[in-house]
Amino acid sequence: MRIQEDLRGIIQGDVRCDDVFLQLYASDASIYEIKPLGVVRPRNLDDVIALVRYANNRNISLHPRGSGSGLAGESLGSGIIVDMAHSMRRILQFDGESIRIQPGVVHQQLNKFLARHDRVFGPDPATSAVSTMGGAIALDGSGSHWLKYGSTRAYVEALQVVLADGTVLDVGPNKNIETLCAVPQVRGVLHKPQSRLDDIESRMKQLVIGHRDIIKEHTPSSLTHRCGYHLNGILKNEHFNLAKLFTGSEGSLGIITEATIRTSPLPGFRGLALLFFDRIEKAIEASRLAVNMGVSACDMIDRRLLALARATSSNLGKAIPSDAEVMLLVEMDAENSQDVRHRLRMIIDRIQHRENLAYTARTAVDEREVGQIWLLMKNVIPMLYRLEGSRRAIPFVEDISVHPEQLTTVVPELQTVLKQHQVTASLFGHVGHGQLHIRPLMDLSDSNDARKLHGLASDLYEKVVDAGGTISGEHGAGLSRTWFMRKQF
Ligand SMILES: Cc1cc2nc3c(=O)[nH]c(=O)nc-3n(C[C@H](O)[C@H](O)[C@H](O)COP(=O)(O)OP(=O)(O)OC[C@H]3O[C@@H](n4cnc5c(N)ncnc54)[C@H](O)[C@@H]3O)c2cc1C
Structure with missing residues (x-):
């Protein structure tokens, strides 16, 4: 309750400490539950700065949160939850290629806006309908189309972040700028903003250059890696691109209050091959062949999810054989629909007829059907939480x-x-x-x-x-x- 009193008049957004509210923010999509001290829904940059300074002075931890769809408990904590999805969700500027947004913009809303301009933000977490761009940046999000687009990190051009002491940094590939903002003084506490950028850059230089070999040695051979800070590729021509460091840092280095993101042209035509296998090993072998044939997505769906898909959609479900152990969902895109059809035929020819890996297959090239199949596959995953019985x-x-x-x-x-x-x-x-x-x-x-x-x-x-x-x-x-x-x- 003290938090509410302290922040009254200092923060324009909501400050809530009532039990029902705290319980709402005590969980996300993970198995954890941690009741916070309070929840703040900042309305603007000044709110975030004031909150950060308040929390810093009282040694209270802050936990930025988007829509709370994270699966590892990343947005939970015992301090104050900073809900960035509620009031900071505006698209600020679009120049035809890059877009400047607030962190609470929902991924799907962003892509609806961009589609009107034949553009797309490519990395595609399956939770697009709810998850925020702040969450996608903080987790370096990606999804089924990683093969085509990679992850969010490649698209972040600039970020505005508020550090733990309230310093505001505008960071990006060409320059990092520190802003000392005039913010309302938190009751009874005097603020002396300090220059942080030089300090951060010189210490990062020592860390990254001094430990180059160790960083290389401990970088896994996997194509994606979302553990720890991403120290590869942040130093280029003696310049630190701190935006790359903040991307994927899970809200632990600062709160993202604005982002400028590069977009991509919408693909012309796309189609799907649904390949069915009796053994998982065959599907994995087939996925290597499909990737070498230039597919834009290659997902594997197991027997349990296929059964849920059959039960959910009587229409699309008919296309899923009941004895299939595994399905590969393979997407191809191209400039025209004939090309898409041709390439899908080549994939099926190779994987089913020549290599005898898949035992049956079908294609979908109608855009509506392609969209429905992707949606069905995304929708069945949360159903695993609602299986019959207690497991x-x-x-x-x-x-x-x-x-x-x-x-x-x-x-x-x-x-x-x-x-x-x-x-x-x-x-x-x-x-x-x-x-x-x-x-x-x-x-x-x-x-x-x-x-x-x-x-x-x-x-x-x-x-x-x-x-x-x-x-x-x-x-x-x-x-x-x-x-x-x-x-x-
Ligand atoms: C069924 C299901 C499927 C999923 N599929 C995918 C998938 O395909 N790909 C994928 O990448 N993820 C997936 N996820 C995980 C999750 O949905 C995504 O990572 C999503 O991008 C998180 O966004 P969010 O807004 O919910 O963030 P939250 O869960 O609220 O937060 C995630 C992290 O971001 C930080 N954060 C949020 N906003 C800010 C901010 N403004 N400043 C600083 N830090 C911030 C939080 O502190 C936290 O560390 C899936 C989850 C579920 C439940």
Whole structure:
């Protein structure tokens, strides 16, 4: 309650400490629940600066939050939750290629706006309908189309961030600028803004140049890596691009209050090949062939998710054979529809007819149907949380990533670990770039299952690290993986 009194008149946005509100912000999409001290919904930059200074002076932790769809507990904490999704959600400027936005802009809203100009923000978290761009930047988000677009980091041109002492930095590839803002003084506390940029840049230089070999040695061979700070590629021609460092830092280095992001042209035509397999090993082998044929997405969907898809959509579900163990969903795009059809035919010819990997396949080239299939696949994943009975897909091991060539050896090893712990799991993910979601089906109210969590995660992660991979290829370290970071690095 004290927080509310202290911040009255200093912050324009909502400050809430009532129980119902705190409970709402005590959880996200992870398995964790932590009740915060308060929730603040800043309305503008000045609100963020004032809040940060207040919290700094009282040693209260701040936890920036977008829509809270993170799976690793990244936006939870016992201090003050800073809800950036509520009031800071405006598109500020668009010049035809780059767009300046506030962090609360929702990914799907951004792409709806851009589509009117034949542009797109390519990296595509499956939670596009709810997740914010602040969350995507803080986690270096990506999704099914990583093969075509890569991750958010490649598109961040500039960021405005508020550091822990209230300093505002505008950071980007060409210059980093420090602004000393005139902000309302927090009650009874005198502020002396200090210059931080020189200090940060010189210390970063020492760290990155002085530890170049160690950084290289501990960078995994996986194509994606969302664990720890991203120190590769932040120094170019003696200039530090701090925007690249803030991207993927999970809100731990500062609060993003504005972002300028590069967009891409919308692809001309696209189509899908749905390839069905009787064994996961065959699907993984086929994914290597598909990637070499220039696909824009290559996702693997397992038997459990296929069953949910069949039950959810009577129309599209008919296309999914009931005996399929695994499906590869492969997307091709091209300048014209004939080209798309031709390329999809070549993929099926190779994977089904010449290599005998898939036992059946079909294509979809009508844009409406393509959109519906992607939507169905995105919608069935949350259904794993609502299975009948008490067991649920538990998102705590989550999104390991190894170099795609390692998948054929790593997947059987992971399956052996699951068997040793007597746990079944749903396995799916963006196998085209070596990333796999492992969602063990467990009942956390059963003490036997709850006891298994730590050992199971540890054994699975060991296999991944031994193969040169990362324990997080997509969702960040958060609470669920921080404990294993020492082994990762
Ligand atoms: C079913 C399901 C599917 C998913 N699929 C994908 C996927 O395909 N790809 C993917 O990348 N992720 C995926 N996710 C994870 C998650 O949805 C994404 O990472 C999403 O981008 C997070 O956005 P958010 O707005 O919910 O952020 P939150 O969960 O609220 O926060 C995520 C992190 O960002 C930080 N943050 C948020 N805003 C700011 C800010 N303004 N300044 C500083 N830090 C900030 C938070 O502190 C936290 O560390 C999935 C989640 C679910 C539940």
